[in-house]
Amino acid sequence: MKTIKAFIKRHPLLSYFALAFAISWGGILIAVGLGPGGFSVTPQQFQTAVPYAVPAMILGPGVAGIFLTGFLYGRAGLREFWSRLLKWRVGARWYPVALLTAPLSMIAALLALSLSSPEYLPRIFATTDRTALLLMGIAVGLTAGIFEELGWTGFATPTLLRRMRYGVLTTGLIVGVMWGAWHFFVNFWGSGVTSGEISPAVFAPLWLLGILVGSLVPYRVLMVWVYERTGSLLVAMLMHVSLATFTFILTPPLGGAPYWVIGFAYAAALWVVVAAVAVAQGGHLSRQPLRRRET
DSSP: OHHHHHHHHHOHHHHHHHHHHHHHHHHHHHHHHTSTTTTOOOHHHHHHHHHHHHHHHHHHHHHHHHHHHHHHHHHHHHHHHHHHHHOOOSOTTHHHHHHHHHHHHHHHHHHHHHTTOGGGSOHHHHOSOHHHHHHHHHHHHHHHHHHHHHHIIIIIHHIIIIISOOOHHHHHHHHHHHHHHHTHHHHHHHTTGGGTSSOHHHHHHHHHHHHHHSSHHHHHHHHHHHHHHHOOHHHHHHHHHHHHHHHHHHSOOTTSSOHHHHHHHHHHHHHHHHHHHHHHTTSOSSSSOOOOOOO
């Protein structure tokens, strides 16, 4: 036990990612195993297992973050964690930044793409039941934003910013890549790989490439920038809620526009925002250049 605790203290970030992935991916395996087809996915089996697999997955980052905070820092660490969660007095300007960055960048990207094809029009513009779509999107956003950020921003981000002394960009890149990789297993399962539609040899490199050029990495950079300026876990949750909600209600339905084109357009729009923020702050995203702690 002492050896394990010593390892976690020396490598808190590695321990966090390992635990978050183990809980999430292990939860998916258990949930998928409840179905009659095991890991083999048909559309019917996918629909049956989703209510079990998705909650099991999203618990991983939050459970890992809270557990390691208590394990490493005790009651004082948990009190500090709680104070960041309840911190809402951060300046009114940060709320529109948190809530509007995702929808404005997505709408701009989709409207630009729609000039070439109406398939790229935002989903909510084309649906006949906007109320149901909006309510479902909010439910998805709240669930993902609250539970995931208990870990990604509750533990991983402050560990990189404070303990390891990385800047906003590096922290965002690290957490963003791991955030994208964390989504791999559920997308691998739901993609039809196990039923033979896409071979693992093709799916895996395409997904890894998607992590690097997709929208999650630049959006996480912006989330880290907002967190560094506000110190508020609550605001980070709202920013994630906005992303998940508007991704659901704006992204055109599956089977229409090519998803890789949409993902690239989202990413391009967000990297433009990252660049604009950096230029406005004199060429860097952090409050001040940080010297990384030697380890």
